[in-house]
Amino acid sequence: SAVISQKPSRDICQRGTSLTIQCQVDSQVTMMFWYRQQPGQSLTLIATANQGSEATYESGFVIDKFPISRPNLTFSTLTVSNMSPEDSSIYLCSGTTDANEKLFFGSGTQLSVL
Amino acid sequence: QKEVEQNSGPLSVPEGAIASLNCTYSDRGSQSFFWYRQYSGKSPELIMSIYSNGDKEDGRFTAQLNKASQYVSLLIRDSQPSDSATYLCAVNFGNEKLTFGTGTRLTIIP
Numbered sequence: 001s002a003v004i005s006q007k008p009s010r011d012i013c014q015r016g017t018s019l020t021i022q023c024q025v026d027s028q029v030t031m032m033f034w035y036r037q038q039p040g041q042s043l044t045l046i047a048t049a050n051q052g053s054e055a056t057y058e059s060g061f062v063i064d065k066f067p068i069s070r071p072n073l074t075f076s077t078l079t080v081s082n083m084s085p086e087d088s089s090i091y092l093c094s095g096t097t098d099a100n101e102k103l104f105f106g107s108g109t110q111l112s113v114l
Numbered sequence: 115q116k117e118v119e120q121n122s123g124p125l126s127v128p129e130g131a132i133a134s135l136n137c138t139y140s141d142r143g144s145q146s147f148f149w150y151r152q153y154s155g156k157s158p159e160l161i162m163s164i165y166s167n168g169d170k171e172d173g174r175f176t177a178q179l180n181k182a183s184q185y186v187s188l189l190i191r192d193s194q195p196s197d198s199a200t201y202l203c204a205v206n207f208g209n210e211k212l213t214f215g216t217g218t219r220l221t222i223i224p
Contacts, residue, residue: 031210042202043158043214092157102148103204103212105157 002027006093006106013083013113020079021091021109028073029095033103034066037090046091049076083113116141116207120215129224133190137203137215142184146206149177149188151199152217158202162188193222 003026013019023032032049047055047068055068070076080087093106117140127133135149146165150158164170164177164186176189186205190197203215 033211042216045211045213048211102160102163104160108157 002029002095002097002104004093004095004104004106006109008109009107010110011112013111015084015113017083018079018081019083019111020077021093023076023078023093023106025074025095027097029097030073032070032076032093032095034068034076034078035092035094035105037092037108039089043092046078049078049093080111083111085113087111088113116205116213118203118205118213118215120201120203120218122216123219124221125218126221126223127193129193129195129222131193133193133197133220133222135188135190135201135203135218135220137186137188137205139184139186139203139205139207141205141207142181144181144184144205144207147177147179147186148204148206148212149175149186150202150204150214152202153199190220195222195224198222 005024007022034046035043036046037043045058046061047057049055049068049070051070051073065081067079091109094103096103119138149162151161152158162175162177164179167179167181170177174191178187198221200217200219202217204212
């Protein structure tokens with residue numbers, strides 16, 4: 001498995017601002033994903049980060065709110081735009097290196113929006 | 115709608131006993147199944163994967179899969195306090211993505 005470094009680990013932000021979360025993998029991964037985990041909830045997939053092209057978003061998530069970049073096979077960013085308190089959550093990036101989709105995760109970003 | 119269901123618990127098990135965690139899923143054609151452990155404030159870590167019917171053992175952990183019943187379980191033998199965590203069941207419904215259940219919170223009582 002690979003190791004994913006995710007930053008920041010936590011942040012407190014003001015309503016209406018944006019935060020960019022970065023993930024760096026120590027080896028090439030085939031797929032990268034961004035998940036959200038709200039307090040006491042399970043993981044909800046936001047989008048698949050596609051290398052060199054636009055991300056594929058799940059129902060309920062849109063590019064204007066959660067722009068994602070993946071310029072190469074080891075790096076991706078997620079921006080949470082125009083934040084509101086409802087965006088307070090843990091955001092997790094993840095990746096897989098095999099066809100059976102064994103996912104491994106970054107350490108997560110705990111976001112609080114005031 | 116592809117769904118993964120788990121009993122949210124909490125499930126309390128005495129130290130040394132067997133903890134049994136259960137998961138059902140909605141699509142009989144699913145091929146890949148995973149159990150993740152998540153400690154409070156930490157990210158999920160993969161502990162077991164299973165792809166075919168039957169049992170798969172890894173140390174104190176045994177994953178059991180019954181595709182006909184759309185059921186996957188995780189047994190933890192000789193439970194330790196360090197096993198106290200939330201256990202997430204995840205299923206690949208054939209679309210290269212994992213869908214997670216809501217998780218079962220397990221507490222091992224010393």
